[in-house]
Amino acid sequence: MPEQYRALQGFKDILPEDQPYWRFIEETAAEVARLYGYQRIDTPVLEDTSVFRRTSGEATDIVEHEMYSFDDRADKEGRRQNISLRPEGTAGVVRAYLEHGMFKLAQPVKLYYLSMSMFRRERPQAGRLREHHQFGCEALGEGDPAIDAEIIGMLYQIYTRLGLQNIRVRLNSIGDQNCRPQYIEKLKEYYQPLLSDCCNDCQTRFHKNPLRLLDCKNPQDQKKIAEAPRITHNLCEPCQEHFATVQRYLKFYDVPFEVDTLIVRGLDYYTRTVFEFTSTVDNVALNGGGRYDGMAEIFGGPHTPGIGFGVGIERVILEMKRQGIVPPAEAKPTAFVVYFGKSQEMTDTAARLTAELRKAGLKALTTYGGRSTKAQMKQANASGATFSIIIGDDELANGTVVVKNMHIGPESSENKQVSIKQSELLSYLREHQQ
């Protein structure tokens, strides 16, 4: 197949064989989110570029290198708007919260989104896609640390229900506008004399985004990171108290968390609590989240504390596969209608009976194109249907069908097949299906 007709690099088809994982995660996540009072929201995939630029931060990898941004066609006045495919979900949700006046509702407003696609033009590698999907939750309008613990506890409950084990919950506080600037100064003071020995990325981070110095993966900088001052030792009193309460409340949710003072996150909007859940096998982040108490004001809205997380669904599926977790399989068909003969009466009867079963809500399959007896029975077997419904010339003449129970083995003394009237088929299947 010519290259241009293949899916783009970093973009993936989600094939039927993987769909049970998606359905299991989506259903589990939505069910638990609703348990905690979250309501679903969907936001558009395209937004004005400034929605992301202003919130994620100019000096982040996402905004600097990874956004799919372009000028839209000119409007009637000849103006062109620069728009972007969303790289993350939080900014759009906060924009929607403000645009629809949700700050006038009882607070907090708790929202979740399911399998929303996110676009980041990252270097393709294992676990890094250019289009990935997130399940996320955002609780807006409440600064109480109880909600920080609640949202982390909820996420942990989702992973537990999915059957995942050995998930590391890493928690940190990165302070607020009162204490973080002083900490950043301290961090820069510490790095200043070491800078000439730092990797190129760190030299840039020092000027543009000093907190990210702590996130450097380059071996040459690990010792510097290990000895760097920590934000947790430099929090102001209210931030300290907030962080302590989050940790106290987390125990109520039985979350085995660890404080990891190197979690700084790759987006600029975070304040106070930040967290990541990682796989114990390779430390890959399954989700990321935290508080963003200043975001609504960036959009010109009222002060609105907020906290949330985004789960990378593809990453969770990889981890489930690694842990050998098999999602519940799709229900097998109740009936598979086969017919032996090509007359119009025969094909019409098969099509009509199949349609009747489906209209009544039974999962029913059939074959097409007048295949051989052997081929049809093979298909019926492969479908895993409980019953095959067989119509031959005799059945057609008598208005009957043969119902064969495919789950009764040859050694069983049970009656494997019965002949019944076509008009009784539905009630028979309803009575006998497991």
Ligand code: HAM
């Ligand atoms: P994030 O950490 O950038 O946070 O992304 C959340 C999760 O999405 C990651 O932990 C990872 O599992 C997955 N992910 C990110 N990039 C990729 C990629 N290129 N390929 C595959 N999976 C990926 C956010 O997006 C924040 N909006 C989360 C949040 C919500 N914070 C507060 N509320």
